[in-house]
Amino acid sequence: xxxxxxxxxxxxxxxxxxxxxxxxxxxxxxxxxxxxxxxxxxxxxxxxxxxxxxxxxxxxxxxxxxxxxxxxxxxxxxxxxxxxxxxxxxxxxxxxxxxxxxxxxxxxxxxxxxxxxxxxxxxxxxx
Amino acid sequence: xxxxxxxxxxxxxxxxxxxxxxxxxxxxxxxxxxxxxxxxxxxxxxxxxxxxxxxxxxxxxxxxxxxxxxxxxxxxxxxxxxxxxxxxxxxxxxxxxxxxxxxxxxxxxxxxxxxxxxxxxxxxxxxxxxxxxxxxxxxxxxxxxxxxxxxxxxxxxxxxxxxxxxxxxxxxxxxxxxxxxxxxxxxxxxxxxxxxxxxxxxxxxxxxxxxxxxxxxxxxxxxxxxxxxxxxxxxxxxxxxxxxxxxxxxxxxxxxxxxxxxxxxxxxxxxxxxxxxxxxxxxxxxxxxxxxxxxxxxxxxxxxxxxxxxxxxxxxxxxxxxxxxxxxxxxxxxxxxxxxxxxxxxxxxxxxxxxxxxxxxxxxxxxxxxxxxxxxxxxxxxxxxxxxxxxxxxxxxxxxxxxxxxxxxxxxxxxxxxxxxxxxxxxxxxxxxxxxxxxxxxxxxxxxxxxxxxxxxxxxxxxxxxxxxxxxxxxxxxxxxxxxxxxxxxxxxxxxxxxxxxxxxxx
Numbered sequence: 001x002x003x004x005x006x007x008x009x010x011x012x013x014x015x016x017x018x019x020x021x022x023x024x025x026x027x028x029x030x031x032x033x034x035x036x037x038x039x040x041x042x043x044x045x046x047x048x049x050x051x052x053x054x055x056x057x058x059x060x061x062x063x064x065x066x067x068x069x070x071x072x073x074x075x076x077x078x079x080x081x082x083x084x085x086x087x088x089x090x091x092x093x094x095x096x097x098x099x100x101x102x103x104x105x106x107x108x109x110x111x112x113x114x115x116x117x118x119x120x121x122x123x124x125x126x127x
Numbered sequence: 128x129x130x131x132x133x134x135x136x137x138x139x140x141x142x143x144x145x146x147x148x149x150x151x152x153x154x155x156x157x158x159x160x161x162x163x164x165x166x167x168x169x170x171x172x173x174x175x176x177x178x179x180x181x182x183x184x185x186x187x188x189x190x191x192x193x194x195x196x197x198x199x200x201x202x203x204x205x206x207x208x209x210x211x212x213x214x215x216x217x218x219x220x221x222x223x224x225x226x227x228x229x230x231x232x233x234x235x236x237x238x239x240x241x242x243x244x245x246x247x248x249x250x251x252x253x254x255x256x257x258x259x260x261x262x263x264x265x266x267x268x269x270x271x272x273x274x275x276x277x278x279x280x281x282x283x284x285x286x287x288x289x290x291x292x293x294x295x296x297x298x299x300x301x302x303x304x305x306x307x308x309x310x311x312x313x314x315x316x317x318x319x320x321x322x323x324x325x326x327x328x329x330x331x332x333x334x335x336x337x338x339x340x341x342x343x344x345x346x347x348x349x350x351x352x353x354x355x356x357x358x359x360x361x362x363x364x365x366x367x368x369x370x371x372x373x374x375x376x377x378x379x380x381x382x383x384x385x386x387x388x389x390x391x392x393x394x395x396x397x398x399x400x401x402x403x404x405x406x407x408x409x410x411x412x413x414x415x416x417x418x419x420x421x422x423x424x425x426x427x428x429x430x431x432x433x434x435x436x437x438x439x440x441x442x443x444x445x446x447x448x449x450x451x452x453x454x455x456x457x458x459x460x461x462x463x464x465x466x467x468x469x470x471x472x473x474x475x476x477x478x479x480x481x482x483x484x485x486x487x488x489x490x491x492x493x494x495x496x497x498x499x500x501x502x503x504x505x506x507x508x509x510x511x512x513x514x515x516x517x518x519x520x521x522x523x524x525x526x527x528x529x530x531x532x533x534x535x536x537x538x539x540x541x542x543x544x545x546x547x548x549x550x551x552x553x554x555x556x557x558x559x560x561x562x563x564x565x566x567x568x569x570x571x572x573x574x575x576x577x578x579x580x581x582x583x584x585x586x587x588x589x590x591x592x593x594x595x596x597x598x599x600x601x602x603x604x605x606x607x608x609x610x611x612x613x614x615x616x617x618x619x620x621x622x623x624x625x626x627x628x629x630x631x632x633x634x
Contacts, residue, residue, distance in 0.1 A: 046308035
């Protein structure tokens with residue numbers, strides 16, 4: 001179980017980091033979500049992985065640590081709120097700048113490549 | 128247990144909730160109630176400051192759950208000072224916002240108060256996970272405040288700010304989880320007891336967690352490789368928000384002071400002074416980068432935003448020296464720089480409103496209507512921020528320079544601070560001479576009038592540099608005592624023996 005758990009956390013985090021580096025708002029949002037899933041699973045595992053354990057004293061032979069569960073719950077709630085905010089902000093940025101690049105309009109920063117890009121996309125937008 | 132400890136948290140919380148419910152009430156009523164909340168908060172913060180000055184640690188255990196199992200608030204000299212500093216800054220920023228910033232959006236006052244709520248929890252909590260929660264509370268309020276008023280200019284820097292801080296939060300959680308999995312506690316006092324006992328392979332894990340925490344706090348504080356989000360974000364925010372944000376980087380600095388002197392302090396055995404040898408060179412490079420940014424900025428707002436980074440570099444350089452004298456000097460500088468930089472953001476906004484389309488750009492423009500008053504305010508603010516005599520910035524820098532022990536660090540610190548200070552003066556005088564002295568013919572159509580509350584609030588924050596000089600004796604006595612308290616973490620540990628209140632279990 002430990003190996004599967006570790007692999008899942010590693011895969012989620014790696015995918016999250018890769019997507020965050022994509023510099024387009026939608027991949028960044030998805031990447032942040034994956035990153036926070038990885039972190040939440042990691043946080044859950046910090047109380048040691050136990051199956052069938054209850055976090056209540058005198059209820060079982062084998063106990064699981066209640067604190068990481070409380071921490072994870074808080075982290076999930078906060079993570080959801082933040083993700084929702086980022087989604088709204090990404091939509092707003094798309095509407096305001098007309099581009100989904102995280103730096104806004106790409107030609108403001110890289111005039112030449114932006115001009116090429118505009119030439120490529122312009123006919124599509126008309127149709 | 129003293130219930131006054133919860134007041135800095137409950138006041139903005141209740142005030143903010145009230146603001147949400149009366150969001151359709153007339154603006155005057157909302158303003159009055161919001162300002163009343165901030166005023167009350169200032170009074171409470173001042174009484175907490177007086178209370179903490181006796182040097183004892185006061186712990187407030189929520190729900191009568193004794194530490195280390197419950198959530199605690201801890202009041203000591205440092206947290207009282209930070210709460211008071213924030214309350215004073217927020218009070219004047221809030222008055223300034225009545226100029227019209229609060230009329231642009233419906234929830235300005237609620238967001239402003241929730242921001243204060245997050246800041247106060249961060250300063251008062253004695254628990255690492257609660258510090259994370261406090262960071263999130265203040266961040267989500269700051270996202271709202273940063274976007275307040277809207278506009279394309281704010282969306283993009285805002286997006287950078289939010290994404291960076293979300294990644295920072297993930298790192299924070301990983302660090303907290305690592306610490307918990309090894310040490311088994313997140314209460315700061317308990318961590319200070321248990322971290323020195325860690326040995327073997329666990330040492331590496333705790334070291335990794337400690338360094339990750341440093342990365343997170345450095346991101347909040349805007350230390351060099353993690354500071355490039357700051358100037359655009361701050362320069363695009365509305366003036367009272369930018370001025371309030373002057374305290375946001377100080378939250379990171381507070382967290383570094385708290386965690387690295389308590390948990391990884393002198394008594395931490397093999398983990399003592401973790402990360403401090405990294406902090407010193409990075410802080411000096413931050414200072415240098417801030418100066419370069421200030422010299423190259425094309426607008427007054429950007430200039431002040433880079434000043435935030437300069438002060439972060441100076442502060443962290445002093446803190447990483449890790450002596451009582453240098454910590455005390457850093458705290459003295461912290462008070463000075465937070466208030467003055469906040470004031471400068473407000474003054475720069477006043478200047479921008481009188482210059483028509485030139486705004487805050489450092490170009491020649493028609494004559495301002497109230498340029499005498501504004502130039503005097505800018506002069507005082509710039510002098511205090513750059514650290515020229517006779518204002519408080521100068522004394523703070525002298526204290527920092529004096530506190531360093533002879534050695535290789537002395538040369539670097541003196542060199543960077545003195546040359547950096549000189550170049551900062553160059554940056555301010557260049558900006559000031561162009562903006563205030565070089566005028567073109569003609570008049571700005573419909574320049575903003577200076578009204579009394581606005582001028583008073585901007586002027587009062589700038590005048591804090593004079594007040595600090597006038598009360599330099601008591602203030603430096605307080606910061607000395609605070610530094611002394613911070614460097615004896617064994618006293619903090621005593622809050623673990625906080626007894627439960629009698630009769631707590633009779634229900």
